[in-house]
Amino acid sequence: MTVTTPPALRRRGRDLRYLALEAVSWPASMALLVASVVVLPLAVLVGGRTGGSPTLDVVHRLALRAHAAAARLATDRRTTELPEEAAASLGAPQTRRNLWWLVLHATVVFALSLLLVALSVAPVLYTLAAPWWWLFPDDVPMSLAFEITSWQRAGATVALGLLYGALAWVLVPWTSHRIARSTLGILEAPRSEVLARRVDELSVSRAAALDAHAAELRRIERELHDGAQNRLVSVVMMLGMARRALESGATNALPLLEQAQDAAGDALSGLRTAVHDIYPPVLDELGLGDAASSLTSRSTIPCTLDVSGLRRAPAAVESAAYFVLAEALTNAMKHSGASRIDVALRTERVDTEQGEAEQVLVVEVRDDGHGGAVDDGTGSGLTGIRRRAAAFEGDLVLISPAGGPTMVRVELPCGF
């Protein structure tokens, strides 16, 4: 037979555990507080504003632990992740928040936690121990809240224990949540700071989007100029020469006409490619999965495709994913020397920094080639991929040790 703990009791058990842990970590925060008071002024004197970074690192790690514990408790509150690494500078906002929290944790938080832990332990001790007062010798009586020398006093102790218990029942959840919320409130950047950072990120990604757009227009212009336009100039030139030859009664116009026809054919196929590259019609009609399959089937290296976890995304994102895949496949075919390529496209849910769930479209291309690919920003295919990803606030992960294998993974947020 299983005994189920009532939820109210279980909740209080969790709250009490939180308080106990905060109390237990007091020696660490007190020691750090002392260390900070002693070391930081000296470190700053010697090493400037970044001098105290080892101490600040430890403070930050402690703060991270406290933040995580508080976030687990205060589930009703929206939390923001702290930066993983401590800011090296003493003047950084996060450093100031960490130190402020340290002061409170070493003093008020510790005192409150200890008090409430005691308030919760006392009832158990009192009610269990008091009935056995008569076991103690007369000259050394049992002493809990006061000396117990009679059944009346024992009863009073149990009553006091029950009173403490009632107090703890009410105060433990209230206090633990107040402490957790304050911890989060102190350690987390204020909303305005988070928003300011977000605005910065958006400005950067917007600039990247505009750059990518301009680069795309230039690429299309180049492709049209070098392809169709030049071919058509050749066509009119050949036709002009043929006409001149015919007008002057020469009979050698046929080769010129043939050349003109060839050039016109080239112009047409160049146009077809350029038009296709602007927005592949297949994306619109069939969606990314089938469009990707037409790409992989054109690969000169055996290529598998997994689109089982793929859902539809906004057209712009699908188009970016399509070109990322095309670019990555071209790279693999040109440079990897691989004998096999595995492509996976899927939609994943990830948590953003703001604690919201977001869909990302993941493009993953692995090959078993000789590796050693680097994104050195020299206008290689990888640079193009990174730029496309950046335009959507996406990421490129490249794992390509010398000797292989190579994995290119691009994540494109779908914006919802």
Place this chain on the structure above:
Amino acid sequence: MRILIAEDDALLRAGLTLLVESEGFTVVQAVDNADDLLAAYDAHREEGVDGAVLDVRMPPTFTNEGLRAALELRERQPGFPVLVLSAHVEDQYAGRLLSGGSGGVGYLLKDRVGDVGQFVDALRRVIDGGTAMDPEVIAQLLSRRSGNDPIRSLTPREREVLSLVAEGKSNADISRELVLSDTGVSKHIGNIFSKLGLSTSDSGHRRVLATLTYLRS
């Protein structure tokens, strides 16, 4: 006449070479970038080079290498005839080519090679120290000057004549193209010049340059 060709598109380069050779020119060397063109010019300067035909857009940056090479050639040899070809024309570029103030300059859309006769005439004119401006350039200049301007007082016919003069055409060319008598053309030109306040004593290439300078001012 001995010329150099610089064009990065292989098919066009071959085509251009074939075209001018079949019209009696000698292609000293045909190259695919501006640096090689300057090197070829230096290499063949002694034996004599009469002019160069170049594409504006060439490697490595595919912007205006050809234009800069043309200006560089004219720096090395003032008045060296250059015929610059481009997929689209820009009156600013024309201005830079003309800024030296001397003739021997051509600036044409690539499309013009389709009319072999006209194209070869233009090339000959440039090599003779004349001017060959693309009608498109002249149209751009005219539309820019279409505000409150003496040009508005020109009759449509006079504007046609003015355009052809600015393109670098001779009176004979103009009379043939517009089906006018030589004296008719001369009369139109006299009217145009007096309306625009240009000196009628200028003739030949100087007349073309004066017209272009007026249109660009």
